[in-house]
Amino acid sequence: MTDYKIAPSILSADFARLGEEVDAVLNAGADMVHFDVMDNHYVPNLTFGPVICKALRNYGVEAPIDVHLMVNPVDELIISFAKAGATYISFHPEATENVDQAIQLIKDQGCKPGLAINPETSLNCLENCLKNIDLIIMMSVNPGFAAQSFIPEVLQKLERARELITQCEKEVLLEIDGGVKVNNIQEIASHGADVFVSGSGIFGTENYQETIDQMRQELSVL
Numbered sequence: 290m291t292d293y294k295i296a297p298s299i300l301s302a303d304f305a306r307l308g309e310e311v312d313a314v315l316n317a318g319a320d321m322v323h324f325d326v327m328d329n330h331y332v333p334n335l336t337f338g339p340v341i342c343k344a345l346r347n348y349g350v351e352a353p354i355d356v357h358l359m360v361n362p363v364d365e366l367i368i369s370f371a372k373a374g375a376t377y378i379s380f381h382p383e384a385t386e387n388v389d390q391a392i393q394l395i396k397d398q399g400c401k402p403g404l405a406i407n408p409e410t411s412l413n414c415l416e417n418c419l420k421n422i423d424l425i426i427m428m429s430v431n432p433g434f435a436a437q438s439f440i441p442e443v444l445q446k447l448e449r450a451r452e453l454i455t456q457c458e459k460e461v462l463l464e465i466d467g468g469v470k471v472n473n474i475q476e477i478a479s480h481g482a483d484v485f486v487s488g489s490g491i492f493g494t495e496n497y498q499e500t501i502d503q504m505r506q507e508l509s510v511l
């Protein structure tokens with residue numbers, strides 16, 4: 290049976306109460322914290338940096354922190370996020386000149402590397418790198434904003450990525466990011482995803498426990 294993981298994106302949390310919000314989703318059964326870093330350069334939005342990640346660790350958050358860098362360049366922030374307690378660090382391959390070097394940098398800093406693939410980006414970049422990474426973030430919206438609609442064409446890419454992971458015989462998490470809700474999580478899982486980022490789909494609901502329970506219920510029939 291697949292070990293499905295739910296990763297709430299704190300982009301849709303109440304930032305004035307961030308520690309409590311993260312505790313609430315973890316207590317409700319979330320597996321990891323998805324941390325969307327935007328720089329108003331690679332994407333047209335600006336969010337938060339390493340000090341916030343460090344603040345969550347200092348607050349007592351022990352769950353894996355899944356840092357999704359939507360920034361250009363990536364190298365300096367990789368080092369800062371590793372020092373701030375990140376577990377996974379993922380970046381977009383088009384945001385750096387040397388993808389292999391950035392992957393190696395993440396490993397050297399003691400973190401797990403991931404690559405984030407935009408809806409329009411081909412999977413070719415995975416062919417050389419798959420053996421060296423622990424996570425693929427398959428974007429099902431264009432990066433930059435929470436609460437966009439899931440792009441259904443990405444389901445096919447998800448299947449292909451799952452095939453590549455199987456062929457590679459390495460344990461690589463296949464995370465879907467963007468527009469994931471209770472009502473589509475089952476279909477997405479059936480196309481090969483095993484980690485589900487959900488921002489507005491969790492933080493936008495009244496009762497996080499109920500929402501995460503419903504997501505697990507949807508996944509349990511697969």
Ligand code: DX5
Pocket residue numbers: 298300301323325357430431432433434435436437466467468469486487488489490
């Ligand atoms: C988009 C981010 C996503 C997104 C998730 O650029 O990478 O993590 O905010 O939010 P929802 O689940 O609301 O689409």
Ligand code: ZN
Pocket residue numbers: 298323324325357466486
């Ligand atoms: Zn993300």
